[in-house]
Amino acid sequence: MNKALTPRPQMPMGALPAPFHKRIAAENFQHSWMNWNGYASPGVLDTAEFEYFAIRNQATLFDISPMCKFRINGPDAEAVMNRMMTRDVRKQKPGRVSYVIWCDEDGNVVDDGTLFRRSDDEFLLFCQEPQLLWIKDIAWGFDVEVSEVTHDLAGFAFQGPTTAATLRDLKIKEIETMRPFDIRDIKIAGKKVMISRTGFTGDLGYELVMAPKDALAVWDAVYAAGQLRGVRIIGYEALEMARIEAGFLLPRVDFISSQTNLRVNRARNPYEIGLDWLVTFDKPHYNGKRVLQRLAGVAPKRKLFAIEISRDKAAHHALVYHRKTREVGFVTSALWSATTKRNIAYAWLEAPFGQEVKDDLWVEIYLQREIEWQRRMERVMIVERPFFVHPRRTVTPPLNF
Amino acid sequence: MSGDFDAIVIGAGHNGLVAAARLAKEGKRVVVLEAAPEVGGLLGGADPVAAMPFGIHPKIASGLGLSRHGLRYGAPMKTLSFGGGERVEIDGSVARGVSPEMAANFAELHRKLARYSGALAKMLAKAPPRFRDGGLGDMLSMAQLGLSIRGLGKTDMRDMLRIILSNVWDLCEDEIGDGPLAAALAMDATLGGAMGPRSPGTVLTLLYRFASTGSGGAGQRSTPIGGAAAVVSTLTKAAEASGAAIRTSSPVARILVDDSDRAVGVALENGTELRAPLILSNATPRRTLFDLLGPQHLNAEDVARLRHMATNGMVARIDLDLAELPDGLSEADLGHRIVVAQDMRRIERAFNAAKYGELPEAPAVELTGRKTDTGWRLAALAQFAPCNLKGGWSKPKKDKLAKATIKAMEAAIPGVGGKITGWEVRSPADLEATYGLTGGHWHHGELRIDQMLMMRPFAGAAQYRMPVAGLYLCGAGAHPGGDISGLPGWNAAGQAIKDGGAQ
Numbered sequence: 001m002n003k004a005l006t007p008r009p010q011m012p013m014g015a016l017p018a019p020f021h022k023r024i025a026a027e028n029f030q031h032s033w034m035n036w037n038g039y040a041s042p043g044v045l046d047t048a049e050f051e052y053f054a055i056r057n058q059a060t061l062f063d064i065s066p067m068c069k070f071r072i073n074g075p076d077a078e079a080v081m082n083r084m085m086t087r088d089v090r091k092q093k094p095g096r097v098s099y100v101i102w103c104d105e106d107g108n109v110v111d112d113g114t115l116f117r118r119s120d121d122e123f124l125l126f127c128q129e130p131q132l133l134w135i136k137d138i139a140w141g142f143d144v145e146v147s148e149v150t151h152d153l154a155g156f157a158f159q160g161p162t163t164a165a166t167l168r169d170l171k172i173k174e175i176e177t178m179r180p181f182d183i184r185d186i187k188i189a190g191k192k193v194m195i196s197r198t199g200f201t202g203d204l205g206y207e208l209v210m211a212p213k214d215a216l217a218v219w220d221a222v223y224a225a226g227q228l229r230g231v232r233i234i235g236y237e238a239l240e241m242a243r244i245e246a247g248f249l250l251p252r253v254d255f256i257s258s259q260t261n262l263r264v265n266r267a268r269n270p271y272e273i274g275l276d277w278l279v280t281f282d283k284p285h286y287n288g289k290r291v292l293q294r295l296a297g298v299a300p301k302r303k304l305f306a307i308e309i310s311r312d313k314a315a316h317h318a319l320v321y322h323r324k325t326r327e328v329g330f331v332t333s334a335l336w337s338a339t340t341k342r343n344i345a346y347a348w349l350e351a352p353f354g355q356e357v358k359d360d361l362w363v364e365i366y367l368q369r370e371i372e373w374q375r376r377m378e379r380v381m382i383v384e385r386p387f388f389v390h391p392r393r394t395v396t397p398p399l400n401f
Numbered sequence: 402m403s404g405d406f407d408a409i410v411i412g413a414g415h416n417g418l419v420a421a422a423r424l425a426k427e428g429k430r431v432v433v434l435e436a437a438p439e440v441g442g443l444l445g446g447a448d449p450v451a452a453m454p455f456g457i458h459p460k461i462a463s464g465l466g467l468s469r470h471g472l473r474y475g476a477p478m479k480t481l482s483f484g485g486g487e488r489v490e491i492d493g494s495v496a497r498g499v500s501p502e503m504a505a506n507f508a509e510l511h512r513k514l515a516r517y518s519g520a521l522a523k524m525l526a527k528a529p530p531r532f533r534d535g536g537l538g539d540m541l542s543m544a545q546l547g548l549s550i551r552g553l554g555k556t557d558m559r560d561m562l563r564i565i566l567s568n569v570w571d572l573c574e575d576e577i578g579d580g581p582l583a584a585a586l587a588m589d590a591t592l593g594g595a596m597g598p599r600s601p602g603t604v605l606t607l608l609y610r611f612a613s614t615g616s617g618g619a620g621q622r623s624t625p626i627g628g629a630a631a632v633v634s635t636l637t638k639a640a641e642a643s644g645a646a647i648r649t650s651s652p653v654a655r656i657l658v659d660d661s662d663r664a665v666g667v668a669l670e671n672g673t674e675l676r677a678p679l680i681l682s683n684a685t686p687r688r689t690l691f692d693l694l695g696p697q698h699l700n701a702e703d704v705a706r707l708r709h710m711a712t713n714g715m716v717a718r719i720d721l722d723l724a725e726l727p728d729g730l731s732e733a734d735l736g737h738r739i740v741v742a743q744d745m746r747r748i749e750r751a752f753n754a755a756k757y758g759e760l761p762e763a764p765a766v767e768l769t770g771r772k773t774d775t776g777w778r779l780a781a782l783a784q785f786a787p788c789n790l791k792g793g794w795s796k797p798k799k800d801k802l803a804k805a806t807i808k809a810m811e812a813a814i815p816g817v818g819g820k821i822t823g824w825e826v827r828s829p830a831d832l833e834a835t836y837g838l839t840g841g842h843w844h845h846g847e848l849r850i851d852q853m854l855m856m857r858p859f860a861g862a863a864q865y866r867m868p869v870a871g872l873y874l875c876g877a878g879a880h881p882g883g884d885i886s887g888l889p890g891w892n893a894a895g896q897a898i899k900d901g902g903a904q
Binding site for chain 2 (some may be wrong): 086289
């Protein structure tokens with residue numbers, strides 16, 4: 001080919017390799033890649049079920065580098081985060097993480113994420129949706145610097161019962177005193193690492209963040225230390241199973257960010273999503289507060305519920321009916337939960353269903369069995385989130401398994 | 402809530418005084434807090450920035466009984482347009498000094514604009530409808546505008562909808578042709594804004610000005626006898642007669658908000674705190690919400706809308722001292738509106754320079770004048786002089802503008818340049834510094850379609866209510882906007898009374 005005539009792309013084409021790409025690619029026997037925020041992210045490396053059971057019984061590595069990451073620092077950092085989040089950020093001490101949501105002026109949820117308080121005047125925010133300009137709009141007029149650090153920080157989730165034992169083997173003493181949502185600055189393989197006792201699985205686990213240049217050294221050290229503890233690299237599919245069990249919601253799957261919806265009635269507020277436990281009014285003005293105060297007093301028009309379904313077939317994308325005839329909602333996430341032996345799902349139900357009317361609800365499940373379709377009506381029970389949370393998640397010091 | 406007052410009005414510009422007078426007339430205990438040593442805002446002082454005010458809206462004049470306090474109108478002003486050739490006189494729809502054909506066309510155009518502005522005038526007089534969670538009343542109000550346009554008849558309605566978002570250049574070229582006559586209309590359409598005759602939406606601003614009518618009828622300016630000072634003094638008297646207190650030299654530092662998210666008072670710069678359940682601000686939207694209230698009380702969306710509100714002032718005020726009047730200008734002429742612009746092309750050229758942050762070589766000028774002890778003083782409004790002038794405003798820049806203005810005047814009124822003994826320039830930046838006027842913009846923000854009606858000052862904040870309960874905007878930044886009509890103050894007070902405050 002004539003080199004001079006070959007077009008040179010001005011923008012990277014396809015998905016970018018994430019900081020751990022070489023290690024993940026080496027074990028990605030399925031060659032299954034997804035595009036997550038512009039990065040190649042593994043869907044499944046060999047078998048989703050094996051990876052899932054590794055989350056529940058062993059230790060797992062999952063690359064979270066593609067998450068959107070923002071640094072907010074300066075004298076007004078606390079005021080700015082408090083003005084953005086529905087929780088009272090003033091109560092969050094340095095060295096702590098909190099799960100947060102934030103809303104637009106109409107009280108609809110923009111996104112959820114984890115907020116790391118690094119010091120009195122520095123925060124890191126990890127979330128799903130790109131939104132640098134949104135945070136800058138929130139911060140306008142305040143003495144604070146907002147920067148996107150998505151590409152400047154690498155990170156992986158290290159989740160599962162044997163993670164603490166693995167870190168003990170690496171002589172990380174800090175884990176002995178770390179409670180859930182604690183942050184420590186440690187060294188692994190001589191590299192600086194920010195470790196937090198957080199995760200997406202409802203079980204014992206950690207998240208490790210480091211500079212991209214140190215990424216492989218840290219990964220290799222943890223992976224090597226975990227060999228006798230059953231460590232595995234996992235992909236999105238296995239994590240998705242664990243996160244449904246753990247009661248976490250996924251933007252773009254269970255609800256849509258109010259910054260991205262095109263149809264005006266698709267945005268959802270915390271009362272509808274069931275995240276109203278994150279909303280407090282006992283703090284100064286924050287984005288959407290005035291509308292949220294109005295919404296607090298009225299029954300939502302629709303609500304997202306955790307449901308349990310009879311028999312064993314997962315109700316992916318199923319419609320929900322009342323008395324088997326009237327359509328009243330639909331399922332967003334569904335799973336046969338192998339750990340809890342329950343058929344679980346999240347479903348949006350129009351009021352009053354799920355709220356006052358909880359009986360006689362059904363899902364319509366379509367099953368394809370060697371070409372032929374079967375249709376099943378299965379009973380729905382409204383239940384509480386999460387479906388799974390293990391006591392070892394919170395025991396401090398963490399136990400060896 | 403116990404308070405020192407029922408209502409606090411920030412700023413004693415004419416809108417602040419109108420609001421205070423209306424609130425006091427309704428039995429509210431009102432205090433007006435003015436930062437300057439004297440009341441009146443842009444109408445205050447010996448040489449007020451707004452030297453040639455329109456009349457206060459008749460509804461307000463009668464509602465406040467302003468004639469009892471001495472407000473009298475002279476005959477409607479004429480417009481005298483100097484373009485270098487024969488001088489053109491415009492008296493309502495009658496134009497003199499142009500060809501009979503042009504005069505006939507102008508009369509027709511003038512009558513047409515007067516009819517169309519009548520449909521618009523109904524909207525100006527009341528609070529704008531609200532689209533978000535709009536009630537039946539709002540829908541009816543919107544329908545009424547539709548009906549009043551429909552009421553023009555099919556032909557007029559179609560024509561109005563055809564031209565309303567177009568530009569005054571095309572309209573005048575189509576109907577009367579370019580020249581001093583068209584320039585006079587184009588000045589009305591563009592003065593105070595950041596638009597040239599060819600900018601879209603200038604027919605709308607022209608209709609707006611036609612609709613901001615005094616007692617003289619559509620498109621005709623009536624200035625009260627005694628000018629700006631008379632407007633200020635009668636409004637002050639009306640407010641005080643109803644019991645409103647007016648405190649000058651009392652700059653407000655911030656608006657106080659309590660834990661329940663209500664505006665409950667103000668803190669003065671001297672530390673004094675005054676409390677009231679209703680706070681009405683005659684300051685610009687940006688000054689009110691960013692400086693006095695603070696962005697911490699606003700949603701990010703509103704902060705962004707307010708930041709993006711177009712407020713770049715484009716008019717400089719030049720006071721010119723003359724030992725005597727030139728031959729082309731009589732004492733009687735000074736009682737009228739004088740326009741110095743050869744044609745629309747010249748105005749558009751002046752705008753072209755300003756668009757890029759530069760001073761025009763030949764500014765377009767509107768002026769009036771008064772006798773002084775030693776001679777004459779002409780109050781010239783020179784456009785376009787951008788607030789965001791490249792390199793900033795300085796004495797040499799002001800002198801350059803003054804000289805260019807005098808040169809343009811000399812070309813139109815021969816001999817005037819030689820009579821000028823001195824000048825004083827007030828740039829938009831000076832107006833911002835002196836009056837807290839964001840961008841030095843007369844109207845507190847551009848009057849254009851995306852900043853009008855329910856979009857004024859910005860979407861979601863119309864109807865005078867600001868995001869914090871108890872806080873209202875009563876100045877030109879609120880509907881219906883600029884010019885000296887008093888309607889924003891009147892409507893804001895009406896809305897505050899309707900909402901009831903905490904009483």
